[in-house]
Amino acid sequence: MSIKVKTGSNSRILAVGTYRPKRQVPNSEIVDRIESSDEWIQQRTGIETRRFAGADESVVSMAQAACEMALKRANLTISDIDTVIFATISYEFQAPSAATALIQQMGNPKAAAFDISAACAGFCYGVAMAKDLISGGTSKNVLVVGSEKLTDFTDPDDRATAFIFADGAGAVVIGPAEEPGIGPAIWGSDADSRDAILLNPAWTDFKDSPTKGVADLGWPNINQQGQTVYRWAVFSMSKVGLQALEAAGITGDQLAAFIPHQANFRIIESMAKEMKLPASVVIADDVKTNGNTSSASIPLAMDALLESHPELSGGLALIIGYGAGLVYAGQVVQLP
């Protein structure tokens, strides 16, 4: 007697949606506290402005707005979604998940829903899982959303991070397709470098020292070793990008766009150079105006690129996420 199994279908990104917080923050608002300058920040990161969420813009509310936009563009409703994958490192509760808060608020509390903690690689991890859930027959229509309020975990006085991190949300609907629209993921970790990006102390440190508070122990803000991360991102992640192209059977000249995690435009430019991408490939540069939004950055950049270059719709893009862990994932996708 054998166990009955399901088989699914090919899949593709049906639509993308985003939410950008209302308040845009120029470098001039950041520089005084870190004794820096607009020129210095632009030279090292390409960032001119970023968006900071207000008190009325939460990880879940921003995700909901992005998901509603993606569903509308896909001509679907939340009741058509059977699975929600929520990538975030900045949801304010340990449990239950942001994903269950999202489906409850959106009116489909029965969908399968869970969070993944893969930092800036979270969106690409989610896309990889959605593709395999659909090809395995477990799911039909999957929402993959990245939403971050990184300002809750960024020290505005930290000269290494205060100008980098920002807030926002991006989502895609992934559903059945006749032809494959998502290539194999190249993913993994370099966990020996876990210390390169850390949020310390642990929540339990506060419980263990009940007489001490944030003033004594600090707050788990993002700490980042910039040079280590830059080296890893440029020289290791460009190799991952090339592997993702090879796994999809695609060469650089067949790509329409390169949409890596929007960490820093210097990293993005150097990756493209290392990968020897031809000049015809349009490179996403959303980081310049929206900063580094971790798991949200790739769908935010994808949406911005499709708005400025509508001719890219239907073309192939290389997406690659990399971040705290250190973890990474990259794949070729057909743009919606």
Added chain:
Amino acid sequence: MALTQADVLAGLKEIVEEVAGIPAASIELDKNFSDDLEVDSLSMVEVVVASEERFGVKIPDDQVTELKTVGDAVDFIVKASA
């Protein structure tokens, strides 16, 4: 085989010129990467990675901040190649 100081300086000049666009003629042993040559911390990472490939040595991340002058880098690479 250990590299000579002259070999490494010549190679390093080419690397810094390629990475940061600084004319090789202005790159001397006593020049500070950051203050004199305006090689910023991220460009320095690219100089280090290119040096590792060219000279076949390993320059750990925690050593990079110690390489303040061109001479520091040349000395480190010469020693590491020995």
